[in-house]
Amino acid sequence: MSENSHPTPGLYVLILLALVIGTCLTWGIAFVDLGIWNPVVALTIAVIKAVLVILFFMHVHYSNKLTKLTISAGFFWLMIMITMSLSDYLTRSFMLR
Amino acid sequence: MSTSQTTTTEHHPALAHQFDSMEQQQDASTFGMWVFLLTEIMMFGGLFTAYLIYRLKYYPAFVAGSTSISVGWGFANTLVLIGSSFTMAMAVWAAQKGYRKSQVWLLLATMVLGAAFLGVKAKEYYDKWDECHIPGHVIGKGFNTWGGCSVTNKSLGNIAEEIRDPKHHGNPNIPEGAAEQTARQTEIFFSFYFAMTGLHAFHMVIGLGLLTWLLLRARGGEFGPSYYTPVELGGLYWHFVDIVWIFLFPLLYLISRHQHGV
Numbered sequence: 001m002s003e004n005s006h007p008t009p010g011l012y013v014l015i016l017l018a019l020v021i022g023t024c025l026t027w028g029i030a031f032v033d034l035g036i037w038n039p040v041v042a043l044t045i046a047v048i049k050a051v052l053v054i055l056f057f058m059h060v061h062y063s064n065k066l067t068k069l070t071i072s073a074g075f076f077w078l079m080i081m082i083t084m085s086l087s088d089y090l091t092r093s094f095m096l097r
Numbered sequence: 098m099s100t101s102q103t104t105t106t107e108h109h110p111a112l113a114h115q116f117d118s119m120e121q122q123q124d125a126s127t128f129g130m131w132v133f134l135l136t137e138i139m140m141f142g143g144l145f146t147a148y149l150i151y152r153l154k155y156y157p158a159f160v161a162g163s164t165s166i167s168v169g170w171g172f173a174n175t176l177v178l179i180g181s182s183f184t185m186a187m188a189v190w191a192a193q194k195g196y197r198k199s200q201v202w203l204l205l206a207t208m209v210l211g212a213a214f215l216g217v218k219a220k221e222y223y224d225k226w227d228e229c230h231i232p233g234h235v236i237g238k239g240f241n242t243w244g245g246c247s248v249t250n251k252s253l254g255n256i257a258e259e260i261r262d263p264k265h266h267g268n269p270n271i272p273e274g275a276a277e278q279t280a281r282q283t284e285i286f287f288s289f290y291f292a293m294t295g296l297h298a299f300h301m302v303i304g305l306g307l308l309t310w311l312l313l314r315a316r317g318g319e320f321g322p323s324y325y326t327p328v329e330l331g332g333l334y335w336h337f338v339d340i341v342w343i344f345l346f347p348l349l350y351l352i353s354r355h356q357h358g359v
């Protein structure tokens with residue numbers, strides 16, 4: 001977290017480019033029929049974009065271990081909420097109709 | 098971290114007395130901000146989970162609802178928000194370097210882009226109002242069984258008709274009653290659309306308030322290499338709001354777009 005450990009403007013420009021390319025890709029691929037893979041591809045790109053923002057724009061890559069561990073734990077809990085809720089609903093007969 | 102000495106009399110005016118050093122203070126502040134953001138993530142996460150469950154249950158209605166909102170404006174707004182995240186990151190960099198003028202300009206640019214995002218959002222909301230796609234009957238013109246204002250006027254977003262219209266890549270073999278039922282279920286999609294984008298827009302408004310406050314302090318030349326924590330934390334908040342939108346855009350605007358075209 002010290003002053004010289006933050007990224008440079010050059011890196012920020014690269015991240016911006018990656019985010020713009022990711023957005024255009026999501027938009028373009030949405031019009032191609034990939035069957036069940038459409039949402040999977042869209043969400044994979046979204047996750048990559050979010051990770052880039054978190055690691056570099058939000059400086060987590062340069063932060064201490066306590067912060068990194070706390071953030072990881074938070075996202076792990078979020079995944080518990082989503083996967084456990086969906087695995088419950090998706091195995092119920094009223095959802096299959 | 099190794100050089101955490103307490104100086105007796107003179108220290109940075111922004112150093113609170115419970116901290117040993119500016120570095121320790123910033124670490125604690127950043128950690129606290131992240132804990133707050135994680136509670137925000139759990140709040141939006143609950144909405145995302147509910148959205149996913151209903152999307153799986155009422156998939157055809159979610160496709161019909163999603164294709165009725167403008168993917169072009171959603172795409173443009175995604176770029177605007179990503180741009181604002183970039184200017185925000187640069188503002189933090191300028192604050193850390195102590196470049197006073199660039200700080201002010203970059204914070205202003207972030208605010209302009211944020212306001213542009215809200216402007217586009219207002220235009221999109223107005224379109225939904227115009228097409229009678231506001232769920233329920235309390236606000237707006239009321240949600241009809243065919244999911245639009247008029248049975249005959251297609252320009253006013255008649256969802257039931259579009260579901261059966263081949264010109265809209267619809268299927269004419271779907272019985273009228275079934276199409277109307279699906280159109281009626283798009284109310285669930287629109288409820289999620291307004292709840293999620295509304296909560297997101299509310300966060301944007303708070304973000305603009307924070308940026309105004311940071312702008313005034315940056316103008317006063319308060320931030321430099323040893324103290325820029327407020328800009329750093331304001332940045333964290335702004336980027337978090339950006340991340341929420343990164344997920345909202347594909348989930349709300351891009352459901353099965355290939356069936357319907359642009």
